[in-house]
Amino acid sequence: MAVKRGRHFFQNPGPTNIPDRVLRAMDRPTIDFNTPEFLDIREEAHAGLKRIMKTEQIVVTYAATGHGAWHASTVNLFSPGDHVLVPETGYFSINWGAMAKELGLNVEILAGDWRKGVDAAGIEARLRKDTGREIKAVMLVQNETSTGVAHPVADVRAAMDRAGHPALFMVDTISSLASFDFRMDEWKVDLVVGGGQKGLMLPSGLCFTGISRKGLGASQSAQMPRGYWDWRPMLTGEKQTKWPGTAPVHLYYGLQESIRMLEEEGLDQVFLRHHRLGEATRRAVRVWAEGGGPELYPTDPKVESDSVTAVLMPEGHDPEAIRKICMDRFNVSLGGGLGALNGKVFRIGHLGDLNEPMILGTLAAIEMALSLAKVPHKKGGVDAAMEYLAGN
Numbered sequence: 366m367a368v369k370r371g372r373h374f375f376q377n378p379g380p381t382n383i384p385d386r387v388l389r390a391m392d393r394p395t396i397d398f399n400t401p402e403f404l405d406i407r408e409e410a411h412a413g414l415k416r417i418m419k420t421e422q423i424v425v426t427y428a429a430t431g432h433g434a435w436h437a438s439t440v441n442l443f444s445p446g447d448h449v450l451v452p453e454t455g456y457f458s459i460n461w462g463a464m465a466k467e468l469g470l471n472v473e474i475l476a477g478d479w480r481k482g483v484d485a486a487g488i489e490a491r492l493r494k495d496t497g498r499e500i501k502a503v504m505l506v507q508n509e510t511s512t513g514v515a516h517p518v519a520d521v522r523a524a525m526d527r528a529g530h531p532a533l534f535m536v537d538t539i540s541s542l543a544s545f546d547f548r549m550d551e552w553k554v555d556l557v558v559g560g561g562q563k564g565l566m567l568p569s570g571l572c573f574t575g576i577s578r579k580g581l582g583a584s585q586s587a588q589m590p591r592g593y594w595d596w597r598p599m600l601t602g603e604k605q606t607k608w609p610g611t612a613p614v615h616l617y618y619g620l621q622e623s624i625r626m627l628e629e630e631g632l633d634q635v636f637l638r639h640h641r642l643g644e645a646t647r648r649a650v651r652v653w654a655e656g657g658g659p660e661l662y663p664t665d666p667k668v669e670s671d672s673v674t675a676v677l678m679p680e681g682h683d684p685e686a687i688r689k690i691c692m693d694r695f696n697v698s699l700g701g702g703l704g705a706l707n708g709k710v711f712r713i714g715h716l717g718d719l720n721e722p723m724i725l726g727t728l729a730a731i732e733m734a735l736s737l738a739k740v741p742h743k744k745g746g747v748d749a750a751m752e753y754l755a756g757n
């Protein structure tokens with residue numbers, strides 16, 4: 366392996382760069398998780414998570430990757446054979462649905478174009494047809510990390526309301542929460558899936574669910590075996606007081622600090638920063654695309670994600686070659702294509718602890734790699750990004 370010097374540029378869309386402040390906060394001795402000291406940390410962290418999710422309802426955390434929150438969302442809310450509707454948005458929607466199916470739900474995938482925003486009218490039409498109220502939930506991924514498309518949660522909520530359908534609304538926010546706008550209570554989301562290692566800048570291993578009172582109500586009669594994920598022993602009223610086993614104390618140290626950082630900057634400023642860095646990335650890609658180069662995967666500018674950009678390679682060119690040059694020559698790590706997009710796209714993460722020079726360094730490495738790999742493209746992508754960042 367080549368010797369790598371200088372700072373490693375980690376530009377995957379998850380996990381993300383862990384700020385030094387979070388690392389330092391975790392570099393502390395452990396404590397008994399039944400002490401008032403941990404209680405204070407827990408209270409602060411949960412209150413902060415609720416402000417970030419924009420909810421006054423219930424939050425439960427788990428020592429697990431985001432997949433754990435998917436699992437928890439399924440087994441607490443449903444009974445075997447329950448029918449759920451999953452709008453197809455990309456790799457993550459398919460996999461959330463596949464897990465629900467494996468656990469015993471009747472999963473209906475509503476076909477969709479991965480390059481476009483979710484078809485809210487299609488969801489409305491499907492729910493209107495469901496006169497017997499068989500559909501128990503709609504499961505939407507807000508930010509499809511595989512495609513770089515940000516799906517309009519509020520539009521889906523409005524479609525459900527127009528259909529007058531009582532289904533639960535479940536939203537995966539793993540790669541959007543704390544990067545761009547999400548409003549659990551205003552958008553009447555019943556189950557929010559979240560993870561620590563993307564916008565919240567933590568090491569992986571902490572995930573959580575936001576649970577509406579309607580969702581908690583539905584869980585009272587749900588019949589699936591819940592095992593590790595069971596909310597009942599974890600909750601005292603609406604507060605989480607227990608974990609199945611040892612509380613993840615160090616992840617809480619980190620979470621407390623990352624929430625402090627986000628709130629010192631101000632959530633709206635955090636969103637604005639993500640938008641600027643996302644827009645700079647897109648401007649660079651648009652320049653490369655001229656003359657038959659790599660292009661933005663989303664085909665509708667209204668749904669371009671501010672946390673990740675998927676870049677579609679021209680026919681006959683391998684994104685893995687670009688990723689390999691970036692890693693081997695420039696010590697820059699990019700995301701690859703997932704599922705059906707493997708070998709077709711590479712992905713640039715621009716979420717979490719990130720600033721202008723970091724994104725410009727990344728874009729410069731990619732532009733050099735395009736030349737080295739002899740991929741057709743127009744030069745000047747980085748210049749377009751700089752011009753945008755300097756002017757906005």
Ligand SMILES: *Cc1c(COP(=O)(O)O)cnc(C)c1O
Pocket residue numbers: 379430431432433457506508509510537538539540560569
């Ligand atoms: C990363 C991600 C997941 C999975 O999270 P893990 O922590 O890797 O299990 C699920 N959904 C979305 C949208 C994601 O970006």
